[in-house]
Amino acid sequence: MESWIPLLLVLIPVLPLAGAALTAVLGRPVLAGRSHLPVVVGIAGSFLAAAGLVLAIHGSLPAGANLPGAGDSVNAGYERTVDLWNWAVIGGAYHQPAGPDAFVMRDFRIDVTLRADPLSAIMLAMVTFISLLVAVYSVGYMRGDRGYWRFFAYIGLFVFSMTMLVSVSNFLLLYVFWEAVGLCSYLLIGFWYERPAAAAAGKKAFLVNRIGDFGFALGVFLIWTAFGTLNFHDTLGADGRIVAGVLGEARLEGGSIGIGGGTATWICLLLLLGACGKSAQFPLHVWLPDAMEGPTPVSALIHAATMVTAGVYMLARCAPLLLATVDGQMAVALIGGFTALLGGLIALTQTDLKRILAYSTISQLGYMFLGLGTGTVLGATAGMFHLFTHAFFKALLFLGAGSVMHAMGGVVDIRRFGGLRRILPVTHATFLVGCLALSGFPLLSGFFSKDLILVAVHERAAESGSTGLYQWLYWSAALTALLTAFYTFRAFFSTFYGQKQIPHEAGGQAHEAPRSMLVPLVVLAVCAALVGGYFEVTHGFADYLQQTPSIAYLARQAPQPAATGGHREVMLTSAVIALAGIGLAAALYWPRRSAAADAARRAGQAVGFYQLSLRKFFIDEVYQVLLVWPGLAVARASDWIDQRIIDRLVNFVGRVPPAVGAAIRPVQNGLIPFYAVGMVFGLLVLLAAVLMGWGWLGT
Amino acid sequence: MENELALLNNYLVVGAMLFGIGVIGFVSRRNMIIIFLAAEMMLQGVSLSLVAWARYHNDFGGQMFVVFIITVAACEAALALALILMLFRASGSLDIALWQHLREANQPAYVDEEIPELEVKSPTWPRLVPAGRQPELDRSDTEHRPSV
Numbered sequence: 001m002e003s004w005i006p007l008l009l010v011l012i013p014v015l016p017l018a019g020a021a022l023t024a025v026l027g028r029p030v031l032a033g034r035s036h037l038p039v040v041v042g043i044a045g046s047f048l049a050a051a052g053l054v055l056a057i058h059g060s061l062p063a064g065a066n067l068p069g070a071g072d073s074v075n076a077g078y079e080r081t082v083d084l085w086n087w088a089v090i091g092g093a094y095h096q097p098a099g100p101d102a103f104v105m106r107d108f109r110i111d112v113t114l115r116a117d118p119l120s121a122i123m124l125a126m127v128t129f130i131s132l133l134v135a136v137y138s139v140g141y142m143r144g145d146r147g148y149w150r151f152f153a154y155i156g157l158f159v160f161s162m163t164m165l166v167s168v169s170n171f172l173l174l175y176v177f178w179e180a181v182g183l184c185s186y187l188l189i190g191f192w193y194e195r196p197a198a199a200a201a202g203k204k205a206f207l208v209n210r211i212g213d214f215g216f217a218l219g220v221f222l223i224w225t226a227f228g229t230l231n232f233h234d235t236l237g238a239d240g241r242i243v244a245g246v247l248g249e250a251r252l253e254g255g256s257i258g259i260g261g262g263t264a265t266w267i268c269l270l271l272l273l274g275a276c277g278k279s280a281q282f283p284l285h286v287w288l289p290d291a292m293e294g295p296t297p298v299s300a301l302i303h304a305a306t307m308v309t310a311g312v313y314m315l316a317r318c319a320p321l322l323l324a325t326v327d328g329q330m331a332v333a334l335i336g337g338f339t340a341l342l343g344g345l346i347a348l349t350q351t352d353l354k355r356i357l358a359y360s361t362i363s364q365l366g367y368m369f370l371g372l373g374t375g376t377v378l379g380a381t382a383g384m385f386h387l388f389t390h391a392f393f394k395a396l397l398f399l400g401a402g403s404v405m406h407a408m409g410g411v412v413d414i415r416r417f418g419g420l421r422r423i424l425p426v427t428h429a430t431f432l433v434g435c436l437a438l439s440g441f442p443l444l445s446g447f448f449s450k451d452l453i454l455v456a457v458h459e460r461a462a463e464s465g466s467t468g469l470y471q472w473l474y475w476s477a478a479l480t481a482l483l484t485a486f487y488t489f490r491a492f493f494s495t496f497y498g499q500k501q502i503p504h505e506a507g508g509q510a511h512e513a514p515r516s517m518l519v520p521l522v523v524l525a526v527c528a529a530l531v532g533g534y535f536e537v538t539h540g541f542a543d544y545l546q547q548t549p550s551i552a553y554l555a556r557q558a559p560q561p562a563a564t565g566g567h568r569e570v571m572l573t574s575a576v577i578a579l580a581g582i583g584l585a586a587a588l589y590w591p592r593r594s595a596a597a598d599a600a601r602r603a604g605q606a607v608g609f610y611q612l613s614l615r616k617f618f619i620d621e622v623y624q625v626l627l628v629w630p631g632l633a634v635a636r637a638s639d640w641i642d643q644r645i646i647d648r649l650v651n652f653v654g655r656v657p658p659a660v661g662a663a664i665r666p667v668q669n670g671l672i673p674f675y676a677v678g679m680v681f682g683l684l685v686l687l688a689a690v691l692m693g694w695g696w697l698g699t
Numbered sequence: 700m701e702n703e704l705a706l707l708n709n710y711l712v713v714g715a716m717l718f719g720i721g722v723i724g725f726v727s728r729r730n731m732i733i734i735f736l737a738a739e740m741m742l743q744g745v746s747l748s749l750v751a752w753a754r755y756h757n758d759f760g761g762q763m764f765v766v767f768i769i770t771v772a773a774c775e776a777a778l779a780l781a782l783i784l785m786l787f788r789a790s791g792s793l794d795i796a797l798w799q800h801l802r803e804a805n806q807p808a809y810v811d812e813e814i815p816e817l818e819v820k821s822p823t824w825p826r827l828v829p830a831g832r833q834p835e836l837d838r839s840d841t842e843h844r845p846s847v
Contacts, residue, residue: 670802671809672734672795676726 002060004052006082009114011049012124013163015042016131020156027149035149036139039156043135046159047128054121061547076249077552079117081169081233087112091238094228106228107238115169115233119384119548122541123166123313126388127306130395131159133520134301137399140516141297141406151191151295158184162306166313171220171230171246174314178216178278181307182209188302189294201290208287212277219270226259226267232317247320252553257324268321268328272335275311279365282339286620288362292354296402299354304361304398305391312368312387319380319550322372323557329375330469333457336369337473337480342617344483348490349613353401353412356491357394360438363480364390370477371453374460374470377554381542382452388541389445389532393437396524400431403513403521404495409505414491419500423510426518428496430525435492437528439485440578445532447578450481455570481574485581493589703755710751717744731783731793735776742772 019042027035061078086109093108135155142151161180168174182205190202224230227246234248244250244258251258259267275281280288291303302308315322315332322328343363350356364386371383401412407424408417421428437446454477461470502510512518535541546555588597604610612618667678688694717740724737746765753761783793790797799809 665803666806668801668803669806669809670799672798673726673729680722680726 002056002080005056005060005080005116008049008053008056009082009116009167010084012046012053012128012167013160015045015049016156016159016163018042020153020160023149023156024153027153031149033143033148035152036135039152040132040135040139042156043128043132043159046163047125047132050121050124050128050163053116054125057116057118057121057547058544061544076253077117077549078547079115079233079249079549082114082116084112084114086110087173094224096228104228106243108224109229109231109235110170110172111231111235112173113169113231113233114167116167117548118544118546119313119316119551120167122384122388122545124163126391127162127166128159130305130391131155131162131301133523134297134305134395134399137300137402137517137520138295138297140514141402142295143514147191151188154184154187154191155298155301158188158302158307162310165310169232169245171223171232175213175216175220178274178310178314179213181302181310182206182213182278185209185291185302185307188298189291191294191298195293198293201287201293205287205291208284209277212274212284215270215272215277216274219267219274222263222267222270226263247317247550249549252320252549257320259321260324264321264324265327268318268325269331271314271318271321272328272332275315275369276335277311278314279308279311279369280362281311281335281366281369282342285339285343285362286623289355289358289616292352292358296354296398296405299358300395300398300402303358304394308361308365309368309387309391312365312372312383315369315372316380316384317550319372319375320553320557323375323554326375329373331373333370333373333470333473336366336371336373337476338366339363340366340370340480341476341483342366344480344487345613346616347487348483349610350487351413351415353404353414353491353495354398355412356414356487357397357401360397360484360488361394363484364394364438367450367453367477367480370473371456374456375554376456376460377546377551378452378459379456380551380554381545382449382456384545385535385541386446386449386453389437389449389528392524392531393434393444393446393528396430396434396521396528397438399517399521399524400427400434403427403517404431406513406517407506407510408503409507409510411503411505414494416503417501418494418498419496420502420510421496422500423502424496424512426512426521430521431492431496433525433529435488437532439488439581440481440574441485441582442575442578443533444529446528447574448532448536451571451574454478454481454574455567458570478573478577481577482581482584485578486585489582489585490589493585497590707751707755710754711748714744714746714748714751717741717747719744729795731786731795732780734795735779735783739772739776742768 016039019038019040022038023031023035026038031037057078057080060080088108088110090108092105094104094106096104098104135152138151138155142148145151158181161177161184165174165177165181168177186202186206189205190199192198193202220230223246227244229235229243229245231243231245232247233245234250235243235245237243242250257264277284288303288308292299294303322332340363343359343361343366347356347359347363350359368383368386368390371379371386373379403424404417404420404427405412407420407427411417433444437444440447440450454474457470457474457477461468461474502508513521545551588601590597615621721737721739721741721744724740725734728734728737746768749761749765749768753759753765786798787793796809796811802808
């Protein structure tokens with residue numbers, strides 16, 4: 001089985017790329033309404049390969065390593081790399097003093113290497129699975145769109161980029177595909193580019209991401225100066241000696257990452273900045289809600305389930321780096337915790353169904369960051385587990401929202417429709433499952449994963465004791481859980497319960513979506529309901545993930561504290577919180593409105609905080625004043641200087657040759673005797689020069 | 700030796716004179732055939748100098764060169780005369796100033812001094828005045844006096 005790994009690793013990205021290429025070339029002239037075929041088939045093949053990869057890795061894991069407590073100290077994890085080709089070599093690019101008279105010389109090598117380890121395998125399987133369902137869903141959702149083939153070409157390109165992102169084994173290539181998914185995101189947000197809002201949103205996403213990518217690039221540079229390699233894995237140097245990769249066995253087995261102090265902190269902070277851009281965390285989260293201008297399947301696939309989790313994936317991959325710096329951990333946890341709370345607070349009052357889900361995504365990504373920020377193996381596993389379950393239920397919710405939009409003629413304002421559960425029975429049922437999972441209803445997948453994060457934070461708070469930060473974060477996360485349950489069910493009740501209300505855009509024929517849209521919904525609902533419980537019972541996810549070298553390193557360095565009674569306590573707390581949130585939402589938005597509920601809601605709206613939340617804490621406005629206006633002023637000034645000074649100077653210079661030409665043009669009068677006189681005078685000048693000994697002519 | 704140098708000088712003076720006369724003729728005449736002859740004269744002036752130098756240096760290279768020049772000049776004469784003939788047929792004149800079409804666009808054509816138009820008009824004959832009457836003045840005669 002293990003011998004299949006190279007083939008599978010190559011097939012996973014290549015199949016969607018082939019599908020995308022086929023659709024891009026043949027889509028408009030030949031395939032037209034069947035443009036989805038190559039891409040869907042490609043992604044399906046890719047998913048099968050990814051599933052095969054997960055099993056192949058599972059089969060190759062050392063037996064017995066899964067048992068808790070056994071062999072933890074020697075568990076180095078499992079990784080397998082496949083070198084495809086060498087992209088770039090610069091000899092002796094790395095030159096660092098290693099002693100009084102010694103230097104370390106290394107080549108700058110970029111190998112296109114794919115890696116198979118449990119972390120990549122899980123991400124690959126998750127990405128291709130969600131992509132497959134979303135692609136199938138899009139067949140129904142995008143039918144009849146003018147850019148049908150273009151949509152599927154972009155989706156195929158995205159799946160290629162995303163699978164490459166999680167399977168490359170090099171920071172530079174990670175950066176390349178990081179940008180590639182950003183490009184796909186930009187293309188798909190602005191898919192309906194005739195709409196100014198969509199075009200602006202695409203531009204905003206791209207520009208905000210640039211800030212994060214700038215940090216990521218600096219982080220990569222710093223990694224190069226600190227480590228002298230950009231590979232994750234160990235490679236053979238030109239001198240036959242092993243070059244320890246940044247996250248390779250040779251380094252991790254030493255028990256220390258080899259850097260520390262300021263360098264480690266700076267690397268982590270810069271990588272965190274990159275992750276914040278891609279995963280829409282606090283300072284850079286503003287692009288994600290606007291990204292909802294794209295088609296809804298795109299919101300489900302890229303802006304909820306896969307691309308935005310790239311930041312979490314990267315931080316999980318770099319967990320050993322994070323472990324080297326407590327400040328970095330705290331920064332990650334703080335950003336995550338704060339963003340989770342902020343996203344939850346803003347989502348409370350939004351009226352656009354997709355935007356509620358977008359802020360919820362921001363909030364849940366904050367949870368994942370919080371989990372990783374604990375710097376423990378439990379936290380990292382919990383963060384990845386939440387990523388995994390979140391992908392299912394958030395994709396489900398977005399696809400459900402898409403189904404609602406489909407029926408409502410594109411209206412997303414929850415105040416304009418209501419009581420849809422009779423019209424959209426399947427959507428209603430699956431949406432309910434998604435809402436329950438998101439709000440952490442006991443025994444659904446979101447419950448277990450969110451609970452694990454809370455446990456991890458709780459344990460970290462109890463363990464460190466020195467700083468109260470994690471204790472605060474714990475309470476804030478708990479509050480966020482309450483908010484999550486509330487806003488989720490506020491949207492749910494407003495949409496599906498209450499008085500039946502259908503906007504006129506629906507054209508009086510609101511109906512359930514076609515089957516190609518319902519099947520993915522049902523599949524996702526089943527997954528959203530069951531994956532959490534399944535992995536909670538079997539412990540399969542955590543044990544599997546801990547075979548990743550990076551995570552295994554965490555397990556060795558920061559041994560899991562003995563299971564305390566805290567787990568059950570936290571579980572109970574989070575269940576109570578979830579139920580309380582749902583109950584609160586039901587009290588206020590349940591169809592049988594009582595006067596008390598109305599009064600309560602009105603009172604709530606009168607509070608200044610309501611406005612603050614509705615206006616998203618004025619973050620966009622603050623950016624407008626602090627960043628956009630100064631930028632505009634500088635641009636205008638530059639424009640003025642360019643137009644008025646530089647251009648005029650250039651134009652003046654441009655006028656000189658015509659003027660000179662006009663002055664001497666009469667010389668060309670076509671008279672042969674005149675030319676002869678010219679020649680004679682030239683001859684005389686030469687002769688005079690020779691006779692008088694002028695310059696070089698005289699010699 | 701003195702003699703040789705004096706001889707060389709004489710020849711060179713004659714060559715230079717030939718060349719100078721040729722230049723002046725080339726520049727100042729407008730008849731194409733004369734211009735061509737002037738050019739030939741310059742050629743001969745140079746040839747004469749070459750021969751003189753060859754004689755002075757006892758090197759036949761110069762004389763050989765002159766033989767070539769004469770050959771080329773013969774060919775050139777054939778071509779040039781044929782061209783002049785064609786141009787003459789086209790314009791009916793040997794004046795080289797008629798051929799100035801290669802001047803810069805928008806440049807006014809060079810024109811010799813304007814040749815005054817011959818005023819051709821019917822002569823005014825004296826008219827007999829009828830006797831006994833004051834002759835009536837011709838208004839046009841008083842206002843325009845074509846010839847005074």
